[in-house]
Amino acid sequence: MKPVIETRQLGRFYGEGDTLVRALHQVDLQIEPGEFTAIVGPSGSGKSTLLQLMGGLDNPDEGTVLLKEKAISEMSGRELSDFRRDHIGFIFQAYNLIPVLSAAENCEYIMLLQGIPAAERKARVYAMLEQVGLKGKEQRLPNQLSGGQQQRVAVARAMVSRPDIILADEPTANLDSQTGMDLLDMMHELNRQQGMTFVFSTHDPKIMERASRLIHIEDGRVIGEQRRDEG
Amino acid sequence: MNLIFKLALRNIARNKRRTALTVLLISMTLALLIFSDGYMKAMSDVMIRSATRLYPGDAQIHQVGYRAEYDAELPVNSPDALLEKLQSHPLVQSYTVRTMDFGMVSSTANNLSVQVVGIRAESEAQVSKLKQSIVAGRYLSDDDAETQILIGTRLAEELEAKPGDRLVVSLNNYETQEIEQRLFRVTGIFKMNSKFFDEGLVFIQLPLAQQMLGLGSAIHEIAFNFQQETLSGDKSLAIWRELSIANNLAEGWKTLMPELASMIGMFDYSMFIVGGILFVVAILGVVNAMFMSIYERTYEFGVILAIGTRRLTIFKLIMTEGLMLCLVSLVIGAVIGTVAVLWVAHMGIDYGDMDFSGVALAEVLRPELRWQQFTELPFAVFLMTMLASVYPAIHAARIVPAKALHRSL
Structure with a gap:
C-alpha cells in the first residue's frame, strides 16, 4: 500500500553556531492509509515540528517530505495550499475555528475553497455536524459553544472535506477528561468506519491506548515504534 | 455571498471601535480635503475679485x-x-x-x-x-x-x-x-x-x-x-x-498683477502640501489599524493557511477589508465635508481689515463646493486607502503557518 505521507532523513534546525538546536534529526517515517497513529514523546521532543513538516506548514532543513509520493519541496506555494486543502485535515490544540463564522460555515469553508456546489456542501456539513453530536448547533458562533463542542466542530471541519489524512496536535489537551474521551471515541469510530488516516501528537495515555501505531520520539529522533492490530 | 466578502464584512464588524476609528480617520481626511479645497477656491476667487474689481x-x-x-x-x-x-x-x-x-x-x-x-x-x-x-x-x-x-x-x-x-x-x-x-x-x-x-x-x-x-x-x-x-x-x-x-x-x-497671480498659484501648492500631510497621517493611521487587525488575527491566518487557503486569497481578503472601510469612509467623509462647507459658507468668514500680500478681501469668504471635491478627491483618498492596505495585505499573505500556529501545531 502506498504511504499517504513519507519522510526521508527529515531534519529541522533552529538557531545557528553554538546555539543550533536540532528539533528533528534524520526522521524516516511512512504513514499508511487507515492508520490511527500517535506520535508520543515529552515536551520539546519534536512532535509538533514533525507534524508541521508532515503537513507542509514548514520547510525542512534536511531531507524530504513526500505527500502521496510527491515531494513538498517540488510544489509551488499554490500547489501546496491546494494539496493541504484537498488531502490533509488539521485539528489544532486550541480549536482554532474562524470566530466570525458559524459552526456550519467553519465546516463549509474548505469545501467553498474546493468549489463544491452549495447543496452538496450543506448536506455534508449538516451530516458531519450531526455525526459529531452538534445537531441543532450549526448556526452557533464558536464563542457560543463550549470547548468540547468547538473541538468537535474542528474535527468535523477537518473531516468534512474527506481528506486522505488528518493531522491532530494534542487535540484533547485543552479538554476535560470525559470530553476528551468522547472526542477520541468519535475520531476512533470515524477511523474504523471510514478508514480515515489519523496522526496525533500527544501525551494523552488514552490516545496512546487506542492508537494502532505508536511512534516514540525524543530529542528530535525516532527512538521506537509499536504497532497494534487494533487500537 | 462571496466567501471573501462575507469574511471581510464580518471581520470589519468584529472590532467596532477600531473600525469606527479607522473610518473616522479616512472620512475626516476626505472631509478636510473637501473643506480645504472649498476654502482655497473661495479665497482665491475672493482675492482675485478683491484685487481686480475693487479698483483696477x-x-x-x-x-x-x-x-x-x-x-x-x-x-x-x-x-x-x-x-x-x-x-x-x-x-x-x-x-x-x-x-x-x-x-x-x-x-x-x-x-x-x-x-x-x-x-x-x-x-x-x-x-x-x-x-x-x-x-x-x-x-x-x-x-x-x-x-x-x-x-x-x-x-x-x-x-x-x-x-x-x-x-x-x-x-x-x-x-x-x-x-x-x-x-x-x-x-x-x-x-x-x-x-x-x-x-x-x-x-x-x-x-x-x-x-x-x-x-x-x-x-x-x-x-x-x-x-x-x-x-x-x-x-x-x-x-x-x-x-x-x-x-x-x-x-x-x-x-x-503678477505677484497676485503667483500667490494664487501658491494656493495650489498649499493645497498639495495640506493634502500631502493629511495623506501621510491617514496612510500611517490606516496601515496601523490594518496591522493591528492582522496581528490580532495572526493565529487565525495561520489556521486558514494551514487548511488550504491560498496566499492570494488572504491578500484579497485584507484588500477587501480595506476597500469596504474605504467605501464607507468616502460616503461619510463626503457628507461631513459637504456639511462643513455649506455651514461655513452660510456663516461666512469675514477677515475684516486684514490684507493678504497687500490685497484686502473685499468680501466675506464663503467656501465653495465643486465637482472635483466629489470625484478627484475621493478617488485620491480611495487610492491612498488601497495603497495603505497593500503592505498589510502582503504581510498577511506571507504569514508562515508554522510560526503563526506556534502555540499549537
Whole structure:
C-alpha cells in the first residue's frame, strides 16, 4: 500500500553556531492509509515540528517530505495550499475555528475553497455536524459553544472535506477528561468506519491506548515504534 | 455571498471601535480635503475679485510702454475705436476710462505725494467698487464737479481732512509745462482696506484731470470687466488681440498683477502640501489599524493557511477589508465635508481689515463646493486607502503557518 505521507532523513534546525538546536534529526517515517497513529514523546521532543513538516506548514532543513509520493519541496506555494486543502485535515490544540463564522460555515469553508456546489456542501456539513453530536448547533458562533463542542466542530471541519489524512496536535489537551474521551471515541469510530488516516501528537495515555501505531520520539529522533492490530 | 466578502464584512464588524476609528480617520481626511479645497477656491476667487474689481478692473488697455514708467505723455491710442469695440463685445460687462499722474495734495496740515486719477463717475462705478467704498461724505456727482475730490481714509488722516475741507492738488501740465494747481473740497472719503489705495490715490472728475494735465481728450487707461471674472485669466481669448491695436496693449490681471497671480498659484501648492500631510497621517493611521487587525488575527491566518487557503486569497481578503472601510469612509467623509462647507459658507468668514500680500478681501469668504471635491478627491483618498492596505495585505499573505500556529501545531 502506498504511504499517504513519507519522510526521508527529515531534519529541522533552529538557531545557528553554538546555539543550533536540532528539533528533528534524520526522521524516516511512512504513514499508511487507515492508520490511527500517535506520535508520543515529552515536551520539546519534536512532535509538533514533525507534524508541521508532515503537513507542509514548514520547510525542512534536511531531507524530504513526500505527500502521496510527491515531494513538498517540488510544489509551488499554490500547489501546496491546494494539496493541504484537498488531502490533509488539521485539528489544532486550541480549536482554532474562524470566530466570525458559524459552526456550519467553519465546516463549509474548505469545501467553498474546493468549489463544491452549495447543496452538496450543506448536506455534508449538516451530516458531519450531526455525526459529531452538534445537531441543532450549526448556526452557533464558536464563542457560543463550549470547548468540547468547538473541538468537535474542528474535527468535523477537518473531516468534512474527506481528506486522505488528518493531522491532530494534542487535540484533547485543552479538554476535560470525559470530553476528551468522547472526542477520541468519535475520531476512533470515524477511523474504523471510514478508514480515515489519523496522526496525533500527544501525551494523552488514552490516545496512546487506542492508537494502532505508536511512534516514540525524543530529542528530535525516532527512538521506537509499536504497532497494534487494533487500537 | 462571496466567501471573501462575507469574511471581510464580518471581520470589519468584529472590532467596532477600531473600525469606527479607522473610518473616522479616512472620512475626516476626505472631509478636510473637501473643506480645504472649498476654502482655497473661495479665497482665491475672493482675492482675485478683491484685487481686480475693487479698483483696477479685470483687464486694462494702455499704450505700449506706458506701464513701464507711467509716462503721462503716452496716452491710449484711438480710444474711441477701442471703446466702440468694448461697447459691443459679448464678453465685456462694463468699462471705464481714466487719466493718471503723480502730483501733490496739500491741506493745512500736510503735503503729500499721491496718484491723481481722473475718472468718469458713472462708468467708474460700473467697473470698480469706489462708489461702494465711500465711508464718509458722498461719491462724485455733477454738482460742483470742478471742486470734487475723493480721498482714502489713510490719506484723510494724514491730511487731517474731512468731507467739506479744502485741499489743493498740484499736477504737471504737459501742454504748458507749468505746475497746475486747483482748489478742491473733499467730497467723500473711501476705504478699500488697502494701504496703497487708501493712502496713495485721489479721484477727481475726468474732464478736470485732462484739463489740468493739458491732455485734451486723451486718457491713460481703459479698464474693463468681463461678464465672468474667470475669463480675465484666460490668455487664449481673442479679445486680447482684438483690443491690442494701434500700439495699445490689452492685459488681464495675471499680467497686470503678477505677484497676485503667483500667490494664487501658491494656493495650489498649499493645497498639495495640506493634502500631502493629511495623506501621510491617514496612510500611517490606516496601515496601523490594518496591522493591528492582522496581528490580532495572526493565529487565525495561520489556521486558514494551514487548511488550504491560498496566499492570494488572504491578500484579497485584507484588500477587501480595506476597500469596504474605504467605501464607507468616502460616503461619510463626503457628507461631513459637504456639511462643513455649506455651514461655513452660510456663516461666512469675514477677515475684516486684514490684507493678504497687500490685497484686502473685499468680501466675506464663503467656501465653495465643486465637482472635483466629489470625484478627484475621493478617488485620491480611495487610492491612498488601497495603497495603505497593500503592505498589510502582503504581510498577511506571507504569514508562515508554522510560526503563526506556534502555540499549537
